[in-house]
Amino acid sequence: MSEKLPKGVATVAQLAEFDTLIDARAPAEFAEDHLPGAISMPVLNDEERARVGTLYKQVSVFEAKKLGAALVAKNVARHIEQHMLDKPKSWRPLVYCWRGGQRSGAFSHILREIGWDAHRIQGGYKSWRQHVIEQLALLPPQVKFRVVTGATGSGKSRLLEALAARGGQVLHLEELAAHKGSVLGNLPGQPQPAQKGFETQLFAALSALDLTQPVFVEAESRKIGRLQVPDALLDAIRGAPGLRIDAPLPARVDFLLRDYDYAIADPAWLIERLGHLKGLQSNETLERWSLLIAARDFPALVEELLTQHYDPLYQRSQTANYDSFAAATRYATDRLDAAALDRLAAEILATSA
Incomplete structure (x- = not known):
């Protein structure tokens, strides 16, 4: 029996079910590789990601999360204003980050709260990368x-x-x-x-x-x-x-x-x-x-x-x-x-x- 996914979570096998694929990672991560057809909408840019990472390592997890939350909220708001105000209620976006955790989770949560049927990819880009490696062997x-x-x-x-x-x-x-x-x-x-x-x-x-x-x-x-x-x-x-x-x-x-x-x-x-x-x-x-x-x-x-x-x-x-x-x-x-x-x-x- 296949494992039931949490609400708002999809797998890489379900990509075709969604209208828009959103890459929430930093621009440098997107430039190295991304899922075909994905649109770059980073919740943290390269410099912001480095700032939060440094704070996480050198100060505390709590301080890093505070700064990260503020930056993510600002960036997601900008993306919604610039790219999503014309989207109908039936629009279904699929969001992913590196591991399918906090960055895509925060982004997809906000979109779901608005009323869109937004999902994030289970395992994020890492699960996609594993899928590519497996398929290139098969x-x-x-x-x-x-x-x-x-x-x-x-x-x-x-x-x-x-x-x-x-x-x-x-x-x-x-x-x-x-x-x-x-x-x-x-x-x-x-x-x-x-x-x-x-x-x-x-x-x-x-x-x-x-x-x-x-x-x-x-x-x-x-x-x-x-x-x-x-x-x-x-x-x-x-x-x-x-x-x-x-x-x-x-x-x-x-x-x-x-x-x-x-x-x-x-x-x-x-x-x-x-x-x-x-x-x-x-x-x-x-x-x-x-x-x-x-x-x-x-x-x-x-x-x-x-x-x-x-x-x-x-x-x-x-x-x-x-x-x-x-x-x-x-x-x-x-x-x-x-x-x-x-x-x-x-x-x-x-x-x-």
Whole structure:
């Protein structure tokens, strides 16, 4: 028999029953990770939370609670005035904090006293986080992954986008990670999410899939930038059947010059990023690449990067880590522009089941 919940308390399994999901934690907590669709309405901001915590540790619990109550009351009043005065009596908000305790309890209590059917999440964000971890272990083995492989510069990520545009199911890990998965993969003006936030996005994406249909995903290494792909997901991808894009070197060079136009536009940043290859490439090679950047001979630079660094690295990695690499169905193309990738997507969808 399931445990009966106290009045005004809900579980993470009941999220769909509510109209609005309110995150009552501090902004820094919300920025690291939050439930999908949640709205940030902190009952204590970052500075206030630190003040109350310091008082709790250095003075007394009673003094901390007095200050906390005053700040919470002020902040909840502001949220009600700014965001809730137009809500009908039938509105059902669901509030959560870190553990589902005092912050969400105070907020939801006030809303219930007004007359709304407000609830707080049992266990708060911690229960959600545990749910995400459990599901990221359970969901990946159920997915019919089809792994897109191919040498660096083969347009794998753009092919995923073309597949999605034609109605294919796609798990775009690099998009979720805000990183292209290489030493030059940092996206300008777009920081990577926190690991917890990345995992929440992964869970949301996996939960939305039709498990009876194939899902296309790019062959990735264990880390995408500074983010780690969960073990169960990585294992499921590495054991899945694959397809390989075969494109000639000139086409890959041309593609990368377009796809990494932001790197070419910032030579200083490009030199700094290539410096991370020190130890993997000789000082003489790195110096030559710097001279090519200074001369703006980017086609020669990209060709050398592919033939001397990325191609050997990719071959070793794929052969060692992906069961399907050698037997992958091959799709040849002489070009990697949008039209060519769309044609490949159509061909792949027609032959995949």
